[in-house]
Amino acid sequence: MIPEIGHFALILALAVSIVLGVVPMLGAWRAVPEWIALAVPATRAMFLFVLLAYVCLTYAFVAKDFSVAYVAQNANAELPLFYRISAVWGAHEGSILLWALILAIWSVAVSLASRTLPDVFRARVLAVMGLVSCGFLLFMLMTSNPFERLLPAPANGQDLNPLLQDPGMVIHPPMLYIGYVGMAVPFAFAVAALMGGRLDAAWTRWTRPWTTVAWVFLTAGIALGSWWAYNELGWGGWWFWDPVENASFMPWLVATALMHSLAVSEQRGAFKAWTVLLAIFGFSLSLLGTFLVRSGVLVSVHAFATDPERGIFILAFLAVVIGGALALYAWRANAISGGGSFRLMSRETLLLINNVLLVVACATVLLGTMYPLIIDALGLGKISVGPPYFDAVFAPLMLPLVFVLGIGPLTRWKGDTALRVVRRLRMAFVASLVIAIAIVLITAGSSPLLLAALTMAIWAMATTTVGFLARVRSKADFRQGLRALPRSFVGMSLAHIGVGIFIIGVAFTTSFSTDRDVRLAPGDSEVLAGYRFQFEGVSEVPGSNYLAQRAAVRVFKGDKQVAALFPEKRLYPIQSQPMTEAAIDAGFTRDLYVALGEPLADGSWTVRLYYKPLIRWIWLGPLIMAIGGLLAASDRRYRSAGKARRTVGETPADTVLSAEPSRG
Amino acid sequence: MRPRRQRMIFVAVVLIGVAVATALALTAIGENMLYFYSPSQIVAGEAPRGHDVRIGGLVVDGSVARQANGLDVVFELTDTAAAVPVTYTGILPDLFREGQGIVALGKIGNDGVFQAREVLAKHDENYMPPEVAEALKLAAEGGSMPNPHEKPAGSKP
Numbered sequence: 073m074i075p076e077i078g079h080f081a082l083i084l085a086l087a088v089s090i091v092l093g094v095v096p097m098l099g100a101w102r103a104v105p106e107w108i109a110l111a112v113p114a115t116r117a118m119f120l121f122v123l124l125a126y127v128c129l130t131y132a133f134v135a136k137d138f139s140v141a142y143v144a145q146n147a148n149a150e151l152p153l154f155y156r157i158s159a160v161w162g163a164h165e166g167s168i169l170l171w172a173l174i175l176a177i178w179s180v181a182v183s184l185a186s187r188t189l190p191d192v193f194r195a196r197v198l199a200v201m202g203l204v205s206c207g208f209l210l211f212m213l214m215t216s217n218p219f220e221r222l223l224p225a226p227a228n229g230q231d232l233n234p235l236l237q238d239p240g241m242v243i244h245p246p247m248l249y250i251g252y253v254g255m256a257v258p259f260a261f262a263v264a265a266l267m268g269g270r271l272d273a274a275w276t277r278w279t280r281p282w283t284t285v286a287w288v289f290l291t292a293g294i295a296l297g298s299w300w301a302y303n304e305l306g307w308g309g310w311w312f313w314d315p316v317e318n319a320s321f322m323p324w325l326v327a328t329a330l331m332h333s334l335a336v337s338e339q340r341g342a343f344k345a346w347t348v349l350l351a352i353f354g355f356s357l358s359l360l361g362t363f364l365v366r367s368g369v370l371v372s373v374h375a376f377a378t379d380p381e382r383g384i385f386i387l388a389f390l391a392v393v394i395g396g397a398l399a400l401y402a403w404r405a406n407a408i409s410g411g412g413s414f415r416l417m418s419r420e421t422l423l424l425i426n427n428v429l430l431v432v433a434c435a436t437v438l439l440g441t442m443y444p445l446i447i448d449a450l451g452l453g454k455i456s457v458g459p460p461y462f463d464a465v466f467a468p469l470m471l472p473l474v475f476v477l478g479i480g481p482l483t484r485w486k487g488d489t490a491l492r493v494v495r496r497l498r499m500a501f502v503a504s505l506v507i508a509i510a511i512v513l514i515t516a517g518s519s520p521l522l523l524a525a526l527t528m529a530i531w532a533m534a535t536t537t538v539g540f541l542a543r544v545r546s547k548a549d550f551r552q553g554l555r556a557l558p559r560s561f562v563g564m565s566l567a568h569i570g571v572g573i574f575i576i577g578v579a580f581t582t583s584f585s586t587d588r589d590v591r592l593a594p595g596d597s598e599v600l601a602g603y604r605f606q607f608e609g610v611s612e613v614p615g616s617n618y619l620a621q622r623a624a625v626r627v628f629k630g631d632k633q634v635a636a637l638f639p640e641k642r643l644y645p646i647q648s649q650p651m652t653e654a655a656i657d658a659g660f661t662r663d664l665y666v667a668l669g670e671p672l673a674d675g676s677w678t679v680r681l682y683y684k685p686l687i688r689w690i691w692l693g694p695l696i697m698a699i700g701g702l703l704a705a706s707d708r709r710y711r712s713a714g715k716a717r718r719t720v721g722e723t724p725a726d727t728v729l730s731a732e733p734s735r736g
Numbered sequence: 737m738r739p740r741r742q743r744m745i746f747v748a749v750v751l752i753g754v755a756v757a758t759a760l761a762l763t764a765i766g767e768n769m770l771y772f773y774s775p776s777q778i779v780a781g782e783a784p785r786g787h788d789v790r791i792g793g794l795v796v797d798g799s800v801a802r803q804a805n806g807l808d809v810v811f812e813l814t815d816t817a818a819a820v821p822v823t824y825t826g827i828l829p830d831l832f833r834e835g836q837g838i839v840a841l842g843k844i845g846n847d848g849v850f851q852a853r854e855v856l857a858k859h860d861e862n863y864m865p866p867e868v869a870e871a872l873k874l875a876a877e878g879g880s881m882p883n884p885h886e887k888p889a890g891s892k893p
Binding site: 306346416421424425428429432433435436439440443453454455456457458460461464465468469589590591649650651652667669670672676678679680 | 745746749753754757761765767768769770772790802805806807825826827828830831867870
């Protein structure tokens with residue numbers, strides 16, 4: 073009964089989304105206030121129905137209703153409650169439902185936080201989001217209904233994929249989806265603005281916090297995914313350039329570019345057409361990501377369940393969304409007038425370089441991801457593009473980006489003199505270079521890339537500090553100056569520091585990690601990077617829904633024991649699937665990582681040992697970036713954006729722009 | 737700067753950036769492309785020696801043999817028409833087992849033995865890498881995979 077209610081709720085949600093996508097849009101076109109007013113209640117109704125469907129599916133998991141095919145495939149009577157709840161998004165159907173729910177949540181959030189927007193504009197934004205929801209609900213009902221019954225019902229389910237039975241996997245997909253789907257908000261704002269033919273400063277000010285929040289979740293989601301892969305896949309790696317990782321990384325790159333170009337559009341009125349285009353591309357890449365992950369065209373650790381029919385649906389949907397938005401753009405872009413002028417040496421130019429680098433980086437990732445698919449589709453053979461390609465392309469693009477990152481915030485809008493900027497930053501540059509050389513000498517590293525990466529990482533942090541102190545010192549009193557700083561500035565500074573920390577982590581982990589596969593009998597020990605790993609033997613330990621072989625490994629530095637690690641080899645009998653559960657001694661300066669291989673005839677085991685310096689910094693950096701993003705999104709001027717609208721909304725767009733005071 | 741000149745510079749910067757990146761990316765992709773071969777193709781000598789390639793197939797039942805040190809493994813991969821011996825040093829993935837479809841990355845030695853550097857088995861018991869599935873299908877039909885090297889002379893692998 074409950075699953076049928078869920079199914080019915082989905083159908084109702086689809087009906088409401090069609091109304092939401094059509095009626096307010098026509099109302100905005102024909103200026104019918106009643107139709108426009110329908111947008112908000114329809115958004116809420118759609119949200120409630122999708123939520124109801126989601127609750128029904130969760131209930132089916134909690135109640136172990138194995139007559140629902142999706143539950144039977146992804147849960148088991150022995151699966152702990154915690155994982156039964158997260159199993160809702162453990163496979164295709166449920167994750168699309170989660171996707172639809174998150175889209176509905178974003179829509180409701182927009183409807184709640186947009187009271188100050190002009191009614192027509194708000195109606196258009198919500199209608200665009202309604203149309204996107206409509207596409208996803210239709211997709212779910214036509215190709216991937218999570219409520220499909222399995223009759224007769226099996227006595228027990230097939231269990232959740234053991235890889236997904238991990239706390240990291242519980243929060244990673246929702247985080248990532250919130251970010252992915254959040255890109256629908258700037259997209260909807262851009263499309264609505266194109267329809268209205270008005271892209272003024274108010275528009276960018278409304279779009280900015282939404283973009284930033286979506287970016288925050290995307291950042292956190294990708295970092296969590298990387299952390300999960302490191303913990304769970306037992307290969308000790310943190311990024312594999314796997315197509316599905318790329319699928320989430322591409323929207324991130326575009327979202328980052330969009331955040332920066334929005335800054336120019338808001339402060340200076342320039343790059344507006346470009347900003348709109350980025351908003352369209354950001355969401356298109358989110359959809360492309362869904363297509364890549366769900367269509368089965370990719371070979372990937374994520375390709376758990378695949379179905380070509382679904383791929384075709386998403387591809388068609390993708391074509392409609394991108395094609396429609398770009399057609400609208402082509403038709404309307406002329407209405408977007410250029411903004412304030414600027415000189416070559418100005419913050420605008422530096423942000424332009426930032427955007428070009430980020431978009432080009434995104435294009436290279438796209439090329440590496442799609443190239444094998446295209447070659448295959450043309451019948452030219454099966455190829456794959458591995459991590460060396462991405463490594464080779466990425467460093468030359470990212471290091472200049474970080475260099476520009478250091479200069480941009482300290483350069484004035486509109487125009488500056490190179491001499492002034494050089495004078496402000498030369499100390500920071502010398503200091504970065506000296507510290508980086510010192511680190512390379514101390515650690516006996518040898519690659520020029522390591523030196524370049526370290527210099528740029530320290531440069532990012534040093535220049536940010538210079539800018540920060542300059543801002544604080546502009547007030548007479550230090551504490552007063554600190555308090556007077558706008559949150560958006562503090563947020564930006566934090567995020568840029570996070571970039572530096574991330575790069576240091578990557579540089580160290582890449583250059584100085586060591587690993588070894590060894591054969592160890594109980595009592596044997598092996599020395600790696602100055603640590604002695606002593607293998608104490610393996611015992612059998614039963615788990616809730618698995619059986620584990622657990623090894624005890626004691627790690628010594630000198631004579632002192634620094635860690636006791638218990639890596640496991642688990643067997644999940646329901647899926648008859650073995651799983652390596654690595655044991656990690658995490659630390660600020662280094663991780664020690666032990667993974668069990670296989671038992672050998674004489675009672676010894678193959679064991680893989682890793683030493684990973686500063687690997688935690690790889691996740692610490694994005695965490696700081698995300699916190700910075702949250703701070704920036706909560707800046708006071710977005711909260712008072714409503715007041716600004718009252719004065720701004722009625723004036724024609726271009727006069728508003730030239731009247732915009734330039735901000736720091 | 738006037739809007740027109742500004743747009744010109746904008747376009748110029750974008751074009752230069754894109755041109756540099758395209759050159760970079762195409763060079764990198766050319767150098768780092770990995771071709772896939774089926775065991776039949778390797779036995780027929782279609783795959784280049786000494787270059788990194790990927791090979792996929794089923795692990796032959798009863799072929800997996802561990803050397804005395806416990807880390808060196810030898811096994812055979814087949815597409816049902818032909819089999820290739822593979823050596824690997826280190827720990828194999830969880831789902832590596834006899835009869836399972838796997839993909840290996842490595843070089844073909846002069847003795848015809850495939851020296852694998854990486855072995856991938858997917859995280860689903862019933863999952864078959866699409867390349868392997870296609871190679872098996874073609875072998876069953878007596879056909880063969882398209883050879884990526886049947887291209888105009890001079891193009892590098």
